[in-house]
Amino acid sequence: MVYPIKVNNLSWYFGESKVLKNISTSIEENKFTCIIGPNGSGKSTFLRNILKLLEPKKKSIYVYNEDIVKLRYKDLAKKIASVPQNTMVDFDFTVMDIVLMGRSPHLRRFEAESKKDFEIAEKAMKITNIWHLKDRGINRISGGERQRAIIARALAQESDILILDEPISHLDIHHQIDVLNIAKELCDKKNLTVIAVLHDLNFAIQYSDYLILFHEGKIVAEGLPEKVITQENIKHVYNIDVYMMKNPLNGKPHIIPIVR
Numbered sequence: 001m002v003y004p005i006k007v008n009n010l011s012w013y014f015g016e017s018k019v020l021k022n023i024s025t026s027i028e029e030n031k032f033t034c035i036i037g038p039n040g041s042g043k044s045t046f047l048r049n050i051l052k053l054l055e056p057k058k059k060s061i062y063v064y065n066e067d068i069v070k071l072r073y074k075d076l077a078k079k080i081a082s083v084p085q086n087t088m089v090d091f092d093f094t095v096m097d098i099v100l101m102g103r104s105p106h107l108r109r110f111e112a113e114s115k116k117d118f119e120i121a122e123k124a125m126k127i128t129n130i131w132h133l134k135d136r137g138i139n140r141i142s143g144g145e146r147q148r149a150i151i152a153r154a155l156a157q158e159s160d161i162l163i164l165d166e167p168i169s170h171l172d173i174h175h176q177i178d179v180l181n182i183a184k185e186l187c188d189k190k191n192l193t194v195i196a197v198l199h200d201l202n203f204a205i206q207y208s209d210y211l212i213l214f215h216e217g218k219i220v221a222e223g224l225p226e227k228v229i230t231q232e233n234i235k236h237v238y239n240i241d242v243y244m245m246k247n248p249l250n251g252k253p254h255i256i257p258i259v260r
């Protein structure tokens, strides 16, 4: 079976410290996979390996069966688009400029964007509801709007896999749901494979088809949310007690932290 991403015994060291410890997992096509786990458990390091921002060893990560080590950055960018944790941009490009940057893996060096590239950028901005902001400076819009602009840039890349690293951490509840709904819709209707790091466990349960739970550089549980989100796993990984109930709206697990 060809997986969008297959990880095989991946380890990563920062100096002497082993931050990822022999990770193996497969990401399924057209599924919404959430990665959860406490601060410092290795989630971003895992994603940065998949995005080749760090240099994984040979035969440890395969993207559609190709060893990532052999993939050129430009070819990887045609397969995987990412929305990083920090979406601040140093220079005040317009929203349109930013979204068009998503087309760069498809252009030759110094080649200008064509009418088709502008059309793809327009479509991406309409999906993410930011078309009306196209001429505004990227740093002169709200955090939620900027997040949607960066997602539009990722969509303009026309890749099959979308990686979102804590996409909702700075957003209010309305915009959190907005961004997650966009990602879910891309997964369900545009056949994208979505991988998102989320800290909100109830959102992770609600939106994901598959959950991966990290703890101290290892995957300690993965599978359907019902399997991963258990009182024992939460206690083991986050060291908190939770009350578990069934979400009355969808029957999925819902957790309430017990605070004393």
Ligand SMILES: Nc1ncnc2c1ncn2[C@@H]1O[C@H](COP(=O)(O)OP(=O)(O)OP(=O)(O)O)[C@@H](O)[C@H]1O
Pocket (backbone or CB within 6 Å): 014, 019, 037, 038, 039, 040, 041, 042, 043, 044, 045, 046
């Ligand atoms: N550039 C770096 N140099 C040295 N150590 C690093 C570096 N980046 C991360 N680490 C360490 O690696 C470990 C894993 O960090 P990572 O950012 O992958 O965790 P995370 O699960 O994404 O955390 P968070 O939820 O806080 O974003 C942490 O102990 C962190 O301090």
